Amino acid sequence: xxxxxxxxxxxxxxxxxxxxxxxxxxxxxxxxxxxxxxxxxxxxxxxxxxxxxxxxxxxxxxxxxxxxxxxxxxxxxxxxxxxxxxxxxxxxxxxxxxxxxxxxxxxxxxxxxxxxxxxxxxxxxxxxxxxxxxxxxxxxxxxxxxxxxxxxxxxxxxxxxxxxxxxxxxxxxxxxxxxxxxxxxxxxxxxxxxxxxxxxxxxxxxxxxxxxxxxxxxxxxxxxxxxxxxxxxxxxxxxxxxxxxxxxxxxxxxxxxxxxxxxxxxxxxxxxxxxxxxxxxxxxxxxxxxxxxxxxxxxxxxxxxxxxxxxxxxxxxxxxxxxxxxxxxxxxxxxxxxxxxxxxxxxxxxxxxxxxxxxxxxxxxxxxxxxxxxxxxxxxxxxxxxxxxxxxxxxxxxxxxxxxxxxxxxxxxxxxxxxxxxxxxxxxxxxxxxxxxxxxxxxxxxxxxxxxxxxxxxxxxxxxxxxxxxxxxxxxxxxxxxxxxxxxxxxxxxxxxxxxxxxxxxxxxxxxxxxxxxxxxxxxxxxxxxxxxxxxxxxxxxxxxxxxxxxxxxxxxxxxxxxxxxxxxxxxxxxxxxxxxxxxx
Amino acid sequence: xxxxxxxxxxxxxxxxxxxxxxxxxxxxxxxxxxxxxxxxxxxxxxxxxxxxxxxxxxxxxxxxxxxxxxxxxxxxxxxxxxxxxxxxxxxxxxxxxxxxxxxxxxxxxxxxxxxxxxxxxxxxxxxxxx
Amino acid sequence: xxxxxxxxxxxxxxxxxxxxxxxxxxxxxxxxxxxxxxxxxxxxxxxxxxxxxxxxxxxxxxxxxxxxxxxxxxxxx
Numbered sequence: 001x002x003x004x005x006x007x008x009x010x011x012x013x014x015x016x017x018x019x020x021x022x023x024x025x026x027x028x029x030x031x032x033x034x035x036x037x038x039x040x041x042x043x044x045x046x047x048x049x050x051x052x053x054x055x056x057x058x059x060x061x062x063x064x065x066x067x068x069x070x071x072x073x074x075x076x077x078x079x080x081x082x083x084x085x086x087x088x089x090x091x092x093x094x095x096x097x098x099x100x101x102x103x104x105x106x107x108x109x110x111x112x113x114x115x116x117x118x119x120x121x122x123x124x125x126x127x128x129x130x131x132x133x134x135x136x137x138x139x140x141x142x143x144x145x146x147x148x149x150x151x152x153x154x155x156x157x158x159x160x161x162x163x164x165x166x167x168x169x170x171x172x173x174x175x176x177x178x179x180x181x182x183x184x185x186x187x188x189x190x191x192x193x194x195x196x197x198x199x200x201x202x203x204x205x206x207x208x209x210x211x212x213x214x215x216x217x218x219x220x221x222x223x224x225x226x227x228x229x230x231x232x233x234x235x236x237x238x239x240x241x242x243x244x245x246x247x248x249x250x251x252x253x254x255x256x257x258x259x260x261x262x263x264x265x266x267x268x269x270x271x272x273x274x275x276x277x278x279x280x281x282x283x284x285x286x287x288x289x290x291x292x293x294x295x296x297x298x299x300x301x302x303x304x305x306x307x308x309x310x311x312x313x314x315x316x317x318x319x320x321x322x323x324x325x326x327x328x329x330x331x332x333x334x335x336x337x338x339x340x341x342x343x344x345x346x347x348x349x350x351x352x353x354x355x356x357x358x359x360x361x362x363x364x365x366x367x368x369x370x371x372x373x374x375x376x377x378x379x380x381x382x383x384x385x386x387x388x389x390x391x392x393x394x395x396x397x398x399x400x401x402x403x404x405x406x407x408x409x410x411x412x413x414x415x416x417x418x419x420x421x422x423x424x425x426x427x428x429x430x431x432x433x434x435x436x437x438x439x440x441x442x443x444x445x446x447x448x449x450x451x452x453x454x455x456x457x458x459x460x461x462x463x464x465x466x467x468x469x470x471x472x473x474x475x476x477x478x479x480x481x482x483x484x485x486x487x488x489x490x491x492x493x494x495x496x497x498x499x500x501x502x503x504x505x506x507x508x509x510x511x512x513x514x515x516x517x518x519x520x521x522x523x524x525x526x527x528x529x530x531x532x533x534x535x536x537x538x539x540x541x542x543x544x545x546x547x548x549x550x551x552x553x554x555x556x557x558x559x560x561x562x563x564x565x566x567x568x569x570x571x572x573x574x575x576x577x578x579x580x581x582x583x584x585x
Numbered sequence: 586x587x588x589x590x591x592x593x594x595x596x597x598x599x600x601x602x603x604x605x606x607x608x609x610x611x612x613x614x615x616x617x618x619x620x621x622x623x624x625x626x627x628x629x630x631x632x633x634x635x636x637x638x639x640x641x642x643x644x645x646x647x648x649x650x651x652x653x654x655x656x657x658x659x660x661x662x663x664x665x666x667x668x669x670x671x672x673x674x675x676x677x678x679x680x681x682x683x684x685x686x687x688x689x690x691x692x693x694x695x696x697x698x699x700x701x702x703x704x705x706x707x708x709x710x711x712x713x714x715x
Numbered sequence: 716x717x718x719x720x721x722x723x724x725x726x727x728x729x730x731x732x733x734x735x736x737x738x739x740x741x742x743x744x745x746x747x748x749x750x751x752x753x754x755x756x757x758x759x760x761x762x763x764x765x766x767x768x769x770x771x772x773x774x775x776x777x778x779x780x781x782x783x784x785x786x787x788x789x790x791x792x
Contacts, residue, residue: 068614069604069614070601070604070605070608070614070702072601097600100616104615104616104617147628147629150628177626177627178627179627204617205615206607206611206613206614206615206616206617206618207613207614207615208612208613208614209614212608212612212613212614213608213609213612216604216605216608216609216698220605220701220702223702223704228704229725230725230726230757230759230760230787230788231759231760231787231788231790232790233724233725233787234723234724234725234787234788234789234790235790236725237724237725237727238723238724242723242724242786242787242789243789245723245784245786246762246763246786246789249765249768249769249770249784250763250770279632280594280597280632280634281597281705282597282598282625282632283597283598283599284599285599285600286599286600286601286604287597287599288597288599288601288704288705289704290597290599290704290705294631294632296631301631303632440790443762443788443789443790447762447763447786447789448762448763449763479790480790481790482788482790545769545770
């Protein structure tokens with residue numbers, strides 16, 4: 001199978017047994033790897049209606065055919081399970097150096113099942129798989145967990161959870177190398193529910209392909225001429241903080257729980273401000289773009305903060321203090337809280353407090369209490385007990401549903417849909433709830449030439465991006481390399497024992513996206529679940545380029561209807577039999 | 586003499602150099618077979634970036650009892666037929682960049698694959714004082 | 716008459732890595748597009764332009780005193 005190892009490691013935590021099996025070749029051809037292949041395994045192996053926090057849910061770590069090779073931007077790992085936050089399919093993408101190490105240990109994927117009787121961590125050392133006691137690690141943050149595992153095992157790469165994962169928070173993430181996260185949908189709680197504190201891996205092997213020198217030379221040319229170009233070097237020059245200024249000037253920077261689209265203190269948290277604290281640029285495995293900024297300010301440091309953190313934990317909480325945002329970021333990474341959801345939860349608590357609906361003891365811009373939040377939420381202490389459940393659950397208990405900023409139970413990322421209507425549709429139709437990584441049309445709309453305030457053409461735009469990204473995250477390429485499907489095909493053809501075409505990849509993308517939808521459909525999701533919070537439809541923004549703007553419900557409906565039609569789904573968002581047949585679902 | 590030089594402040598820790606080296610010299614993508622060691626990771630004190638490359642110090646050439654490692658025009662070469670797998674060269678290399686293989690060893694031959702791949706010029710091939 | 720020009724991220728190299736640049740307007744009817752062409756910034760490398768903080772058209776005629784920001788393309792988020 002050339003660049004695949006052809007081997008899957010299956011670990012049953014209930015029995016403590018590990019076994020290997022061949023990778024399903026037919027599925028690998030139809031779904032590639034990463035996102036697509038992990039969803040395929042989950043679709044086939046999970047019973048409908050399974051409780052995401054039960055032993056019956058499965059956690060899949062999936063690499064792709066390019067993982068571990070010299071292909072630029074091929075260092076990501078997909079981690080998938082049924083989501084505790086949404087009940088949908090959930091696949092996350094994490095950078096760093098775990099994916100390649102797993103491949104060098106000899107595996108394309110790890111499927112983790114069951115539940116350990118007591119806290120454990122896994123050590124995958126080539127063929128040797130050990131389940132070790134995590135009694136001494138339980139209760140510790142992910143950072144100390146990684147350090148202690150490194151003390152014990154040396155040169156390994158680790159995925160770990162913090163207290164948020166142990167306490168089964170629907171916004172618990174998985175951390176690796178301290179500051180890399182599989183962030184969304186409560187993937188860390190799935191680990192916690194299995195009593196699995198960490199997975200450490202070390203691999204001694206490698207990947208052999210024919211004509212390796214020739215292929216490497218061709219890839220180096222591609223790296224120079226197509227990766228390290230004007231289109232992508234923003235990642236190195238600035239990284240995602242660059243987006244703060246773009247969002248501010250186009251009025252889509254979420255501010256004070258999405259009450260406004262501009263932030264008067266944006267200059268305190270923009271890229272220039274972050275650059276003032278920069279100590280080093282840092283890359284994932286095999287990535288020449290190095291989007292990460294390792295920063296220090298005052299007594300705190302982090303690899304970050306990324307745009308999402310600056311927006312959701314900065315402007316959206318009314319916090320214009322960069323050091324506070326950095327410290328909040330560091331705390332979230334250590335406790336293993338997704339900063340997008342955590343920022344939303346804190347902002348929602350601030351608005352509920354200011355509106356007198358419920359007093360959470362925190363108001364916009366209140367730095368002192370803001371910094372107490374990650375700890376309180378992760379350990380469910382004090383006000384954290386309620387906040388730990390996420391925005392949707394807080395609204396259900398205390399009210400404020402119209403401005404509970406979530407879709408399907410997942411909190412909204414950092415692009416205001418009233419100033420980028422296509423982002424609204426992207427959030428509504430993303431497979432795991434409000435997500436900006438399934439499609440990021442803001443790039444060509446709010447930040448490009450397309451009119452943000454029209455529903456026209458948006459369905460087609462979003463579908464194209466969703467399918468492109470679905471195949472990109474299956475291959476797996478990092479989304480920060482804006483490469484064409486033709487380029488993907490060219491590269492995959494170098495590594496696989498067959499010629500891959502762009503048309504085939506586009507089909508794979510569509511198949512992957514539809515399979516994710518089919519998984520959700522089986523769980524009972526339909527049209528009614530594809531809507532945004534009422535605030536987006538009825539509260540006018542009041543500042544900047546989006547002053548007076550809404551995304552009217554009828555316009556949203558229009559986009560959604562067109563979206564279903566172009567997708568080959570019925571009016572209720574259900575995939576038609578014809579489409580299923582066409583995609584071999 | 587020209588040799589490889591590592592500039593830690595420019596290094597982003599992508600390991601493309603390790604991959605380029607192992608592909609060129611061992612025909613496999615395996616970072617542990619690279620004839621250089623670049624580390625970029627976090628410990629309790631923060632980010633650690635370190636790198637060791639062959640600086641043509643000639644310790645291996647001097648240590649080899651059977652002249653299986655020779656230097657010519659500023660480049661090392663390894664003569665596998667002469668090697669007795671004694672491991673002395675691996676032990677004496679101050680930079681620990683000689684790879685021990687099942688049969689024989691791998692030394693940096695200054696092929697510059699690593700520098701050619703380095704996206705940030707953290708690895709350069711330049712004049713060194715010897 | 717002059718304008719202040721910020722070339723962001725990878726576009727900075729088109730202005731000799733100086734940010735911001737001060738550009739003298741040669742006459743009163745200079746369009747921003749002409750300045751961008753003079754600096755040899757490929758149109759395909761630009762996401763959008765801001766003039767005095769607002770998203771603007773490259774065909775805008777400059778009158779002097781403007782603060783112009785030229786943003787590169789970005790991906791992901």
